[in-house]
Amino acid sequence: MIFGAILAATSVVTLFLSLALLVLSIWKREKLTSETAWDMLMERTSHLKLVFILMFFSLIIYLIAESAELLNIESPSAVLLEVHEVGESIHMIIGVAALLAVIPLLLIMQGGEDVS
Amino acid sequence: MYLELVLSYTIVLFAMVLAVGVINIYYFLDFVLQKENRKKLYQVWLLGLFALSVHSVGHIVEVMLEGSIIYSVLELTSLSMVLAAMAILVKNTLTFYTFIEIKKQLEMAVERRTKDLMTSNKELGQKVEELEKWQRLTVGREIKMKELKDEIKELKEKLEKYESQTR
Numbered sequence: 256m257i258f259g260a261i262l263a264a265t266s267v268v269t270l271f272l273s274l275a276l277l278v279l280s281i282w283k284r285e286k287l288t289s290e291t292a293w294d295m296l297m298e299r300t301s302h303l304k305l306v307f308i309l310m311f312f313s314l315i316i317y318l319i320a321e322s323a324e325l326l327n328i329e330s331p332s333a334v335l336l337e338v339h340e341v342g343e344s345i346h347m348i349i350g351v352a353a354l355l356a357v358i359p360l361l362l363i364m365q366g367g368e369d370v371s
Numbered sequence: 372m373y374l375e376l377v378l379s380y381t382i383v384l385f386a387m388v389l390a391v392g393v394i395n396i397y398y399f400l401d402f403v404l405q406k407e408n409r410k411k412l413y414q415v416w417l418l419g420l421f422a423l424s425v426h427s428v429g430h431i432v433e434v435m436l437e438g439s440i441i442y443s444v445l446e447l448t449s450l451s452m453v454l455a456a457m458a459i460l461v462k463n464t465l466t467f468y469t470f471i472e473i474k475k476q477l478e479m480a481v482e483r484r485t486k487d488l489m490t491s492n493k494e495l496g497q498k499v500e501e502l503e504k505w506q507r508l509t510v511g512r513e514i515k516m517k518e519l520k521d522e523i524k525e526l527k528e529k530l531e532k533y534e535s536q537t538r
Contacts, residue, residue, distance in 0.1 A: 263434040270427035277420040284413070293409050318386050325379050347430065350423065 258340035265347035272354045276361065283365060292364040302360060309353035317346040378443055381450045385457075411463055415456045422452035 286292055296303065320342025327335040429445030436442070 259434050262430055266427040266430035266434070270424055270431070273420045273423040273427065277417065277424065280413070280417060280420065288409050288413050290406060290409075293406050318382065321382050325382070343430065347427075354423075 258337075258344045261344040262340065262347055265344065265351055268351050269347055269354065272351065276354065276357065279361065287361070287364055295363050296360060299360060299363065302356070306353055306356045306360070309349055309356060313346050313349035313353060316342050316349065320346060378447055378450075381447060381454070385450055385454060405467065408463060408467070411459060415459050418452050418456040418459075422449045422456065425449040425452065 280287060320339050323335045323338040323342060326332075327339060425445055426449035429442050429449060432439055432445060433442040
């Protein structure tokens with residue numbers, strides 16, 4: 256039950272964060288795709304790698320959680336259900352962390368010039 | 372049940388694409404750092420964010436309406452979007468990798484050709500040197516022969532003059 260609540264809360268946070276970043280990315284499209292922005296991003300490759308690692312880690316946990324859910328459909332078990340719930344919660348928490356780690360990079364990229 | 376089966380197959384496909392992505396992480400990052408790919412990566416970024424939004428809604432529905440079909444539909448939608456984004460990344464990574472391989476092969480071919488050209492240039496230089504040596508020798512001989520001929524002619528003239536005087 257507690258993991259369900261955590262999952263719902265992190266999902267709401269992720270939804271708002273991703274929508275906000277989506278709007279920001281579309282709004283500042285020219286700046287984000289400019290060469291200057293890319294130069295600034297390249298100066299922070301270690302940060303970028305951290306974001307990638309977080310994203311991949313979150314996806315792998317998601318796959319484990321989904322596998323547990325599918326196994327639970329085949330042969331219902333309380334342990335599998337628990338693994339599914341815990342896995343999904345951790346996956347969403349890491350997802351939020353990855354999104355939060357992206358924000359400084361996007362802010363740095365905002366320093367780029369508009370391409371007309 | 373049918374939707375769950377489709378979902379499970381999509382997850383397996385997703386796992387395979389992810390495995391390819393993890394294996395190619397080195398090339399993937401190399402590709403990411405290329406300036407020319409920034410617009411494609413921007414598309415991938417938008418697709419990923421949209422997929423994440425749909426995925427979050429799916430989880431909220433999962434918690435609120437347990438066992439609902441809407442959750443499966445939303446999960447399938449988000450997974451399809453992530454798969455599309457990953458397909459773009461993998462395709463571009465492979466293109467970039469092929470480009471790097473072709474570039475390497477071209478560089479090797481240029482290096483080999485340069486080496487061949489340098490060898491033939493050296494050989495030509497040696498031949499030119501030999502020819503110059505021969506030319507020097509033959510020209511010297513020709514001059515000497517001309518001098519000897521002139522001397523013979525002079526001596527003949529002197530002999531003729533002497534013979535006519537003695538008569």
